[in-house]
Amino acid sequence: MTFLKSLLATALVTVGMGGAIALPVRAHSNESHNSTSVQAEEGVKFEVIPVRGNIYVIAGTNGAGNIGVVTGEIGPILIDSQVPGVTNDLQTVILNAFNRRPGMLINTHWHFDHTGGNAALGETGLTIVAHENARVRMAAGQVIESLNRTIPPAPEIALPAVTFTDSMTFHVNDEVIEAFHVRNAHTDGDIVIHFKNSDVIHMGDLVFNGLYPFIDVSSGGSINGMIAGVDQILEIASNDTKLIPGHGPLLTRAELVDYRTMLITVRDRMAAAIAKGKTLEQVLGMNINADYDETLGNVFLSPEQFATILYNDLSRDDLSRDDLPQ
Numbered sequence: 001m002t003f004l005k006s007l008l009a010t011a012l013v014t015v016g017m018g019g020a021i022a023l024p025v026r027a028h029s030n031e032s033h034n035s036t037s038v039q040a041e042e043g044v045k046f047e048v049i050p051v052r053g054n055i056y057v058i059a060g061t062n063g064a065g066n067i068g069v070v071t072g073e074i075g076p077i078l079i080d081s082q083v084p085g086v087t088n089d090l091q092t093v094i095l096n097a098f099n100r101r102p103g104m105l106i107n108t109h110w111h112f113d114h115t116g117g118n119a120a121l122g123e124t125g126l127t128i129v130a131h132e133n134a135r136v137r138m139a140a141g142q143v144i145e146s147l148n149r150t151i152p153p154a155p156e157i158a159l160p161a162v163t164f165t166d167s168m169t170f171h172v173n174d175e176v177i178e179a180f181h182v183r184n185a186h187t188d189g190d191i192v193i194h195f196k197n198s199d200v201i202h203m204g205d206l207v208f209n210g211l212y213p214f215i216d217v218s219s220g221g222s223i224n225g226m227i228a229g230v231d232q233i234l235e236i237a238s239n240d241t242k243l244i245p246g247h248g249p250l251l252t253r254a255e256l257v258d259y260r261t262m263l264i265t266v267r268d269r270m271a272a273a274i275a276k277g278k279t280l281e282q283v284l285g286m287n288i289n290a291d292y293d294e295t296l297g298n299v300f301l302s303p304e305q306f307a308t309i310l311y312n313d314l315s316r317d318d319l320s321r322d323d324l325p326q
């Protein structure tokens with residue numbers, strides 16, 4: 001049984017729904033680069049995918065968050081650290097691919113499929129950086145209400161030692177790396193990582209490519225914040241920019257525009273149903289996103305789970321606000 005299957009099976013048994021944040025991921029088939037596959041223990045296979053210059057993505061077949069890598073003088077800088085339990089294998093993969101141990105770790109947000117390797121990597125002495133809210137949520141432990149999952153407090157060694165609230169710029173490994181906060185999007189502690197020299201952006205879980213995005217409302221996330229965050233990325237991305245999503249294969253700017261259109265469409269449909277006074281049960285019976293459900297609703301979140309998250313999110317919003325993304 002693969003790690004993902006066992007994880008999902010555990011989630012199914014314990015919470016009664018496909019409630020893990022580790023997701024299946026498709027092969028990065030639209031990339032023309034040669035990639036290296038490394039078989040790790042526990043059935044998880046890692047693929048090291050060249051993105052551009054000294055930037056890579058490490059994608060695991062367990063579907064946990066895409067790891068960004070920028071190699072150079074201080075050793076590979078990692079963007080996110082996958083789930084717990086695969087870190088030894090991951091470190092082997094990194095050592096084999098780049099001949100160096102990781103030199104720094106930046107977390108895009110607190111979720112355990114992006115910070116699960118923090119403790120093991122922290123023990124090697126590297127510095128961990130994240131948004132302040134990500135550290136607060138990791139330190140406190142969290143309940144993800146929509147997935148009915150409880151995440152215990154992280155040990156001190158796993159916590160980001162360096163945090164910021166707005167933005168931070170790193171001048172390392174021949175790169176200018178700008179990390180900036182987007183407000184109340186996937187969570188309230190998301191950062192987007194812009195590799196300015198190489199024109200590559202790691203977007204964290206603001207973007208799920210090929211599946212419905214998870215919006216963690218109980219961690220301060222919202223669909224309107226997701227759309228506004230995507231808009232911030234579109235402002236700095238060109239047609240040549242390489243875009244790394246939190247889950248799924250790399251995408252182009254045009255594909256990110258399509259993703260934004262999907263977010264706006266499902267938001268507007270749900271807002272209209274809520275404005276008509278529909279109950280959650282009535283909305284679920286209407287299949288308002290049937291056109292998207294077929295492609296996006298069979299990978300991680302089911303159509304019902306996604307619609308429920310949207311309903312709960314938008315029911316608490318003041319929809320007369322005039323600052324909503326259009």
Ligand SMILES: [Zn+2]
Binds near residue numbers: 021111114246
């Ligand atoms: Zn994720």
Ligand SMILES: [Zn+2]
Binds near residue numbers: 114
């Ligand atoms: Zn996440």
